[in-house]
Amino acid sequence: xxxxxxxxxxxxxxxxxxxxxxxxxxxxxxxxxxxxxxxxxxxxxxxxxxxxxxxxxxxxxxxxxxxxxxxxxxxxxxxxxxxxxxxxxxxxxxxxxxxxxxxxxxxxxxxxxxxxxxxxxxxxxxxxxxxxxxxxxxxxxxxxxxxxxxxxxxxxxxxxxxxxxxxxxxxxxxxxxxxxxxxxxxxxxxxxxxxxxxxxxxxxxxxxxxxxxxxxxxxxxxxxxxxx
Amino acid sequence: xxxxxxxxxxxxxxxxxxxxxxxxxxxxxxxxxxxxxxxxxxxxxxxxxxxxxxxxxxxxxxxxxxxxxxxxxxxxxxxxxxxxxxxxxxxxxxxxxxxxxxxxxxxxxxxxxxxxxxxxxxxxxxxxxxxxxxxxxxxxxxxxxxxxxxxxxxxxxxxxxxxxxxxxxxxxxxxxxxxxxxxxxxxxxxxxxxxxxxxxxxxxxxxxxxxxxxxxxxxxxxxxxxxxxxxxxxxxxxxxxxxxxxxxxxxxxxxxxxxxxxxxxxxxxxxxxxxxxxxxxxxxxxxxxxxxxxxxxx
Numbered sequence: 001x002x003x004x005x006x007x008x009x010x011x012x013x014x015x016x017x018x019x020x021x022x023x024x025x026x027x028x029x030x031x032x033x034x035x036x037x038x039x040x041x042x043x044x045x046x047x048x049x050x051x052x053x054x055x056x057x058x059x060x061x062x063x064x065x066x067x068x069x070x071x072x073x074x075x076x077x078x079x080x081x082x083x084x085x086x087x088x089x090x091x092x093x094x095x096x097x098x099x100x101x102x103x104x105x106x107x108x109x110x111x112x113x114x115x116x117x118x119x120x121x122x123x124x125x126x127x128x129x130x131x132x133x134x135x136x137x138x139x140x141x142x143x144x145x146x147x148x149x150x151x152x153x154x155x156x157x158x159x160x161x162x163x164x165x166x167x168x169x170x171x172x173x174x175x176x177x178x179x180x181x182x183x184x185x186x187x188x189x190x191x192x193x194x195x196x197x198x199x200x201x202x203x204x205x206x207x208x209x210x211x212x213x214x215x216x217x218x219x220x221x222x223x224x225x226x227x228x
Numbered sequence: 229x230x231x232x233x234x235x236x237x238x239x240x241x242x243x244x245x246x247x248x249x250x251x252x253x254x255x256x257x258x259x260x261x262x263x264x265x266x267x268x269x270x271x272x273x274x275x276x277x278x279x280x281x282x283x284x285x286x287x288x289x290x291x292x293x294x295x296x297x298x299x300x301x302x303x304x305x306x307x308x309x310x311x312x313x314x315x316x317x318x319x320x321x322x323x324x325x326x327x328x329x330x331x332x333x334x335x336x337x338x339x340x341x342x343x344x345x346x347x348x349x350x351x352x353x354x355x356x357x358x359x360x361x362x363x364x365x366x367x368x369x370x371x372x373x374x375x376x377x378x379x380x381x382x383x384x385x386x387x388x389x390x391x392x393x394x395x396x397x398x399x400x401x402x403x404x405x406x407x408x409x410x411x412x413x414x415x416x417x418x419x420x421x422x423x424x425x426x427x428x429x430x431x432x433x434x435x436x437x438x439x440x441x442x443x444x445x446x447x448x449x450x451x452x453x454x455x456x457x458x459x460x461x462x463x464x465x466x467x468x469x470x471x472x473x474x475x476x477x478x479x480x481x482x483x484x485x486x487x488x489x490x491x492x493x494x495x496x497x498x499x500x501x502x503x504x505x506x507x508x509x510x511x512x513x514x515x516x517x518x519x520x521x522x523x524x525x526x
Contacts, residue, residue, distance in 0.1 A: 049436060072441070079438035089433050093247065106439040111232045150437065 001027040001189050002048070002158060007057035009043050009213075017043030019213040020057070025191065027157070030184045032200050033193040034224055035210035041193040044210070045162045048191070049083060050074050062157060079107055082151030082188075086163035088143045090135040096122070096146050097131040103150045121149040125179060141172030145179065152183055159183060161192045165199070173199065197224040233443075241450030244427070251423035252455065258419045259459025259511055262412030263504045267467055269408065270503075273401040274496055279488035280394050287386055289356040289364070291371060292379040302352055305376050312370045314363040315356055323350040351378065361387045409507075416511050421519040424448065431523045441524050448520050452512030460508030464501050468493060 002025040009017040018040045025031055033041045046052040047059060050066055058067040062080050069077060090099050097118055104114045122128050125145040135143055144164060151159055161180060165173035177199050184190040194200065200207060201223040209217035219226060245252045291309070293302065302320065310318045321329075327348055331340055343349060358367050364387055371380055424431075434444050472493040479490070 051436075075435075075438045075440045077438075078436055083436050089429070089436075091430055091433060102433075103437040105233075105236055106434055106437050106443060108230055108233050108443070110230070154438075 001025055001029075001062060002191070003060040004044070004047075005058050005060070007047065007054045007059060009047060009052060010055045016213045017052075018047065018054075018210075021210075021213075021215050023208055023215065023218065025189060027189055028184070028187055030181065030190045030203075030205045031192070032203075032205055032207045033191065033210060034195060034200060034207055036195060038212075039210040040213040041210055042162060043213070045160055045191075045193050048160055049081060050077060079154060080156050080158060082154070082156040082159040084144070084147050084151050084159070084161040084164045086166040088135070088140075088147045088167075090143055090146055090150075092135050095132050095134055096127055096138070096149075099135070099146055100149045100153050103153050107154060109154070117153055118149075121153045124152075124182075125149045139172070140168050141175055144168060144172075144176050148176070148179055148183075152188065156188070158189045158191065161190070161194075163194055164192060165194065165196055170198075177203065200224040237446040237450055240447035241454065244447055244451050245454060248423050248426060251419070251426070252451075255416065255419045255423060255455045255512075255515075256459045256462070258416050259412075259455055259508055260462040262408070262415065262511070263460050263508055264463035264467060266405065266408045266412065266507070267463060267500050267504055269401075269404050270500060271467075271471055271496060273397065273404070274499075275490055276397045277394070277401075278491050280390060280397065282488040284361045284390055285357070287361060287383050287390070289358065289367065289371070290381040291354040291356060291377055292381070293352040293354075294376050294378050295351055297352065297376055301376060305374065306354060308374060309354060309356060309371065312367060314358045314360070314367050316359050317357040319355040319357075321353045321355060323348040323352060326350040326353065361390060413511060413514065416515045417518055419515070421515075424516070424519040424523065428523050431520065435524070444524060445517060445520060448516040449513050452514075452516035453509050454512070455515075456508035456510070456512030457505065459512065460504040464497070464504060468497055471496065 002023075004021050004023040007021045008019055011017055021040075021044065023044075033044060035041050043052065047054055048061070050059075050069065054067060058065055060066070061077065064077065066077055091102065094102060100118045100121060101114050104117065109117075119128065119131075122131055125148050127142060127145050127149065130138060130142060130146075133142075135146070138146065144167075148164075151161075159180070164180070165176050168176065173196060177196075180190055180192060181203070204221045204223070207217065207219050207222040207224070207226070208215060217226070293305065297305070306318050306320055309315060324344075327340065327343060327350055330350075334340075356367070356371075358364060364382065368380060368382065371377060431444055475490045475493070
């Protein structure tokens with residue numbers, strides 16, 4: 001489903017974001033990318049989104065080598081990826097419903113389908129009652145749930161979350177984590193970059209640990225600090 | 229393209245204009261100011277050009293004939309001249325008519341009465357009009373080869389001056405317009421760039437949910453078209469009455485009606501309106517498309 005093969009990313013200033021990373025993720029997996037700030041988690045996420053291109057190696061998503069992909073093909077690649085950020089990135093002048101519907105309009109989904117799918121995902125993330133609210137009327141957790149709804153409304157095979165709980169209090173963070181697990185159980189491959197130690201420890205999922213751009217640990221069911 | 233997508237583009241385009249009201253007004257004002265300045269120079273330059281052409285028309289060629297030609301020969305000669313390239317009109321002037329016009333011009337009263345009829349010393353002549361003074365020399369060459377022609381008179385100095393003036397006005401016109409066009413494009417692009425900058429978050433969100441570049445561009449193009457249309461209609465509405473008023477004021481102060489006329493409002497604006505509409509739309513669209521390019525590279 002997702003293969004990172006011998007990937008190295010060197011930034012123009014010479015610093016190495018990722019060094020010779022090899023990560024294979026199967027369909028339906030739930031994977032944590034962990035490490036402190038600057039460990040290379042975010043670089044890896046940006047490489048997957050093709051916001052950055054690897055200096056060396058290749059990345060294969062859903063059987064497609066994205067490394068030498070044409071600029072015009074990138075939008076179609078991203079339609080396979082639901083993406084959630086730490087800072088939510090909602091459109092402030094659109095309601096919850098419109099923010100979610102927006103992801104479908106953008107890929108030119110028929111109106112009929114939009115009217116059917118948006119309420120479904122909103123009820124999945126528990127926001128049906130807030131459909132008409134604007135982002136600034138929502139709590140952080142509700143904003144992130146809106147972002148999650150937007151990420152999954154097009155049924156992408158892969159969901160990528162970059163520090164999804166970074167801006168949230170512990171209780172709300174758990175709500176989001178449980179939702180991610182719920183989405184994973186429905187068959188979506190989920191990749192979460194985080195440094196939320198306690199959650200990683202409790203959830204016992206696959207953990208890929210990074211340190212200074214190097215994959216230092218990759219275990220099937222692990223905690224944050226386990227020895228390799 | 230789905231109808232719902234087109235509806236989305238239109239809606240987003242107009243919502244964008246309303247949401248960023250200040251930038252919309254600024255962009256429209258910029259386009260309007262640029263088009264106003266360009267149309268002002270178009271008015272001045274087209275009028276100069278048209279006046280020069282009117283002056284050209286007053287410069288004709290006079291051909292004086294041998295005295296012993298029969299009226300048949302004169303008619304044949306006239307038909308001959310009429311077939312020369314670039315000749316647009318040949319007017320026959322009899323000696324009597326020539327005398328009458330001299331009497332009028334000189335206000336000579338009965339001083340010239342003795343030259344009437346048999347005693348008229350003037351010859352038969354033709355006044356020849358040509359399409360453009362640039363072709364005067366070739367017409368002169370053809371005329372001099374005709375038999376029965378005694379003398380040809382033309383205004384070489386005036387022709388040369390007019391030709392030079394014409395060239396200068398055309399060159400200045402092209403240079404001024406080109407400069408103004410470049411300045412306008414730069415100003416408009418900057419204005420629209422600011423309006424796009426305020427929406428870079430929106431563009432980046434569209435990019436990562438998988439929108440194609442064209443899907444992102446369309447609403448901006450629609451905004452550009454709208455800004456262009458409004459921005460070109462305003463200067464037209466303003467400058468049309470200003471132009472006709474200026475022309476009538478100039479006529480009342482400058483006694484030039486007998487030399488040359490200004491272009492009337494309809495003539496000039498029937499050309500200017502479609503041109504400025506097209507220019508306004510082109511400026512708006514180019515400004516929008518080039519301004520978002522940077523933010524599409526994500």
